[in-house]
Amino acid sequence: MRRWALALSALIACAVTVTSLSGRQTAASSEDLALSGGSSATIFDTTADAFARSLPKLTNRRRREFAVGNSFFNRNWVSAPASTTGRDGLGPTLNAQSCSSCHFKDGRAQPPTRRRVPQLGLLLRLSVPGPDGKPRDVPHYGGQLQDRSINGVPAEGAIRITHRRVRGRYDDRTPYELLRPSYEIVDRRFGPLPDDVQISPRVAPAVFGVGLLEAVPEQAILAHADPQDRDGDGISGRANRVLDARTTRTALGRFGWKANVPTVEQQNAGAFNGDIGITTPIFTKQNCPEGQDACRDAPDGGSPEVDARTLERVTTYTRTLAVPARRKVGDHATRAGERTIARLGCTACHLPELRTAGSDIPALADQTIRPYTDLLLHDMGPGLADGRPDGLATGSEWRTAPLWGIGLVQRVNRHTRFLHDGRARDLEEAILWHGGEAAGATRAFGALPRAERADLLTFLRSL
Template structure:
C-alpha cells in the first residue's frame, strides 16, 4: 500500500475515534480535553442518510493490504501457479494447471527443451549458446571466479552518453564468437586486441573483468558491515576502440519464473502507482518505462529487464535470443553484427539458410509459453494446518512496511486477462490465429513485491582509460577502459530510464536464490553477497529506508531478514 493510501486509512481511523485517541491522531497533546456534552436525542432527517462511503481501495481495486495482518492466501505468491518446492528446482516448477492439461504440458516440455538446447545457428557473436547458460536452473547467473575467467552468465550493456548504440559494438558486448562453442577449445573465440580488424578471423568483442574495493559501514548499535564496491575493466577490444563517451552497464542474469503473471498485470494498475513528480511528498517518484512493442509498433509499458526495456515475455525472449546468443527470429531478423564488423557479417552469411530465422515462430511461441507459466515457489514460514505464520516473519513483515520498503516493492497485485501469444495458438503442426486466453494466469491475486516502475537509486559513474597499474593512457593493448561508479548507477540510458534509474525487481523467491544456485549473489550486477548487503546498497529514492534499516537493532534486523528470506 502506498503512503497516500496508508494516510487515508489513518485519517479515517482518527475520524472514527475522535475524543478517545485524539492526541495519537495528531490533535493537541498535554492539556486535558474538556468533557463532552451529554448526547441529545437525534433528529430524524427528512431525507434518507447518505450511505457510508465505499472503503478505500488500492491500485488494483482491492482493499488495501494490512501491514499488521497477512492476507488469507498470502503464502500463495503466484496464485494458481504456486508450487511447494523449496530445493534446487524451486524456480523450474511445472504448475498444476499445466500438468493437468496434455496440450499445455507438451508445450511446456517443448519450450523447456528449446530453452536448454543450443541452436545450430548461434552466433557469430554471443554471450552464451543457450538460455539456460545464463539463467542457471531458471535462476540467477553467477559472477566469474577470477579476473581471468570471462563472463558466462553475465553481460555488459553499452551506449554513448546519450543512450545511442556504439557504431562498432552496438548495444551489448558479446564476449565470444561461435568458435568457443562449436569447437573443443573454449578460448578459441575469446577476444584479442584488434584481433578482428583485418577482417580474417571473427573473435569475441571485448573481455570484461571485475575488481572490488571495500566499503565499510556501521549500524547504529555499533555492528560493522563491509560492502564490496565493483570496478569494471574492459580489455582486448577485437574491433578497435569504443566511441569516445562510452558507458557500461554490467548485469547478471535474473531468475525467470512468474513472468507471465507480471505481464498480465493491467497497465492501468502500474500507472496508478507512478508518481513521477512525487506529488504526495513521500520521497518516492517512480515512473513508468515507455517502450515500443516491435510486433504492433505501439507504445507499451516496459516490464522486463533491469531497466524495464521490454513489454512482453515474447519480445524479451526474442531480444535475448538475438543479443545474447546471436539467434534470429521474425521479431529480430538481423544478426547482431554491426556494419563495422566485417568478420561477423561474413560468418553470418555462411550459416545454414541465412535468410531464414534461426528459431521459427512456433519454437519461439513454445519458449514464450514456458517462460510465461514457470511456477512461483510458495512462501516459507507458514503452517497451512494451523493457518499461522512464524512470529519472526510477522514482525519482519510489519517492519518492512514501517521502513517504507513497500513504497517501491508493492507486495500485491491482481492480474487481468492473460491473452494468448501474439504469434498465435500452438498446434501440432504450426500456429493458428485467435489464440485462447490463459485462464490460470488470469484474475490471480499475486505477491511479487514490485511496482514495475523505474526509480532513481542515486550515484554516477566515471570512465577513464588507464593501464593495469592505474596510469593514464589513450590507446594500445595495455590501455584498458575502467568504470568506477558511486552507488548503483551505471551511466547507461535506455529509453526513458537514465543512468541511475532501475526497475524495482520482484522479491518473490528471494530466499531461495542461493538454494537454487549456491554461488548466486544479489542486485543487478551481483555485487551484494547477501540480502543484507543488497539493502545497504539502496540510495537515491530509497535513502530513507536504508537509513532506517541502519538504525535498527540486531533483533529487528534479524526479523526483517527472516521475512525477506520467506519470500
C-alpha cells in the same frame, strides 16, 4: 497430505488475524500470504527445482508446449552449418550457448569470480548518448558486448572487473563492508571505445513468474506511479516506455533490470539474438555491427534460425513457469520482519500485492499475486547508478526488483549474489546499497536493533 497442510495453515491464519489487527496487511490470511503466485500459479517446492516447475494446471496442449520450450531453453546451440539443423546458428558472436547457461535452473546468475575469464551470466549493455540524449549503439560494437564467438570470428572483447571496499557501520556500531565493482572492457577487437561510452552491467535474473507480471494490467501499474512525488513521501516511481518491436509503437516496459522490454516474447527473442546469436521472426538480422566482417561473412543457420512456432513454445515455457510458495509464513520472526518492511517503507516500492487481469492462459488470469514489486523505475542514487539511460530510465533508475522466490536462490543457484550486477554478497548488502529514493528506508534499516534486522532478513528468506 495437502488437506492436513491446509488445516494447519488455517490455524496459523487465525493467529495472524488476531495478533496483527493494527498491521497494514491484515486482510490476507497466512495461507494466502504463502501463495506468491496466487491460487493457480503457485507451486509447493523447496528443492533446487523450485523455479523450474510449470503451472500446476495446464491444458495438455500447453503442457506439451512447456516441455518443448523447456528443451529449447536448455539446448546448447552449435555453429552453422551442422548436421543437427534444429540447433545450429550459434553466434557468430555470443555471450552463452544456451538460455539455461545464464538462467541455471530458471534462476539467476552471479558475476564472474576470477578476472578476465569469460564467465556466463553477466553481460554488458553498451551505448553512446545520441543527439537527443537517448542511447545509441556504439559504432563497431552495437548495444551489447559479446565476449564469446564461434571459430574463425573474433569476440568483441572481454570484461575486467575490479572491486573497491566500502566500509560502514550500523547505528549500533556493527561494521559492514560492501564491494563496489567497476567494469572495464579489455582485448577490444574493433578499436577503442568512444570516450562517452556508457556501460550497463547486468546479471541474469530468475525467469519464473514473468507470465503473471505480464498479465498485470497497465492501469494497475500506472496507478502506483507518482513521478512528481505528489504525496511527498520521497518516493516517485515512473513507468518506463520502450519501443515494442511488434507494433513499432512505444509500450509500457516491464522486463529487464530497467523495465526496458515490453513483453516476455520480445525479452526472449532479444535474448536469442543478443545473447546467443540466434535470429527469430522478431529480430531477423544476425547481430554483426558494421566493421565486423568475419561476423558478417559467417554462415547462418537459416532465416530465421528459430521459427515462429519455436519462439512461441519458448515464450509459453517462460510464461508458464510457476512461482514457488513462501515458507514459514506464520513464524514469529517472519511476521515481525514483515511488519518492519512495511514500517521502513520498503513496501512503497516492493509492493506486496498486485492483481492480474485476463490472460489467454486461464491460470494466469485474475490472480492476486505477491511479487513485491511495482514494476516501476526508481532513482536508486549514485551508488547503484550505471550512467546508462534505457528507454525513459535514467542512468540511476532501476525497476523495483521482484522479491518473490528470493529466499530460495541459495538452494537453486548455490549463491546469494543480488542486485543488477550481482555485487551484493547477501540480502543484507543488497539493502545497504539502496540509496536515492530508498535512502530513507536504508537509514531506517541501519537504525534497527540487531534482532529486528535479523527478523527482516528472516522475512526476506521466507519469500
